[in-house]
Amino acid sequence: MIRAIIIDLDGTTLPRGWNSLSEENKKALEEAGRAGITRVLATGRSVFSFRNALPEGLPIDYMVFSSGAGIMHWNDQRLLCTRELSQEETLDIATMLWEYDINFTIQQPIPDNHHFLYRNTSPLHEDFRRRVENYPGLGTSIQSTRDIRGGATQFLVILDSKQLQLHGEIQEKLSGYSVIRSTSPIDNQAIWTEIFARDVNKGSSCQILLDQLDIRYDECAGLGNDYNDIDFLERCGHPFIVANAPEPLRGKFNNVTSDTNNGLAEFIHTALTL
Secondary structure: OOOEEEEOOEOOOEOOOOOOOOHHHHHHHHHHHHOOOEEEEEOOOOHHHHHHHOOOOOOOOEEEEHHHOEEEEOOOOEEEEEOOEOHHHHHHHHHHHOOOOOOEEEEOOOOOOOOEEEEOOOOOOHHHHHHHHHOOOOEEEEOOHHHOOOOEOEEEEEEOHHHHHHHHHHHHHOOOOEEEEEEOOOOOOOEEEEEEOOOOOHHHHHHHHHHHHOOOHHHEEEEEOOHHHHHHHOOOOEEEEEOOOOHHHHOOOEEEOOHHHOHHHHHHHHHOOO
């Protein structure tokens, strides 16, 4: 019997480019709640970004946000756990990234991780430019690592599809940290390389939450759409992926219909029968 569902947000619960939850998906989430199933949203967004994406009243119980850097009880917005990079770790990562001619952001510690420092070099990736413009007044340009003070929630490096090899290089050089690949929710093409403290990811943070709730992973069904969902999908007893996810993931997990065709509702109705 399923006791909890773990669901991604962008491209899963909320179709990419949409700013509202479909009525069918909302009703399915409410049905899961009435059935006594714990509803966990696992998103790469910060709380600030999440609130801008969806109206209040989303029928969930818990939110794992910033790819696992934080856990929140949804109804009262109470933080249950945060994990961050120390000042020493932040400088270590920034120094390594500075060797590359690439732009990156440094998100400040939770709950202020919607504020960020950023390196602004030329040429500026269009996806990176749009990200900075989407958060006016929240970003501060830095000229060297000497401008960095204090710890951070995460780093974000934005690469184009031709720089996939660079993601692998960064992952190898920063093997002591959690380096996660995802697809940009802005242009749906750019590769986002996100860097967190060691072992921070959606899967490990959901484990922390499930332990507190006395729920086992094999009692969970999960639904995702991208590479940063693998960490929780591989642990769930019943993992699913939407039909418009990257092909390697569609071959790895059970499939439901696409996000724009209410794949979430199909997933929940299936989970209720397991």
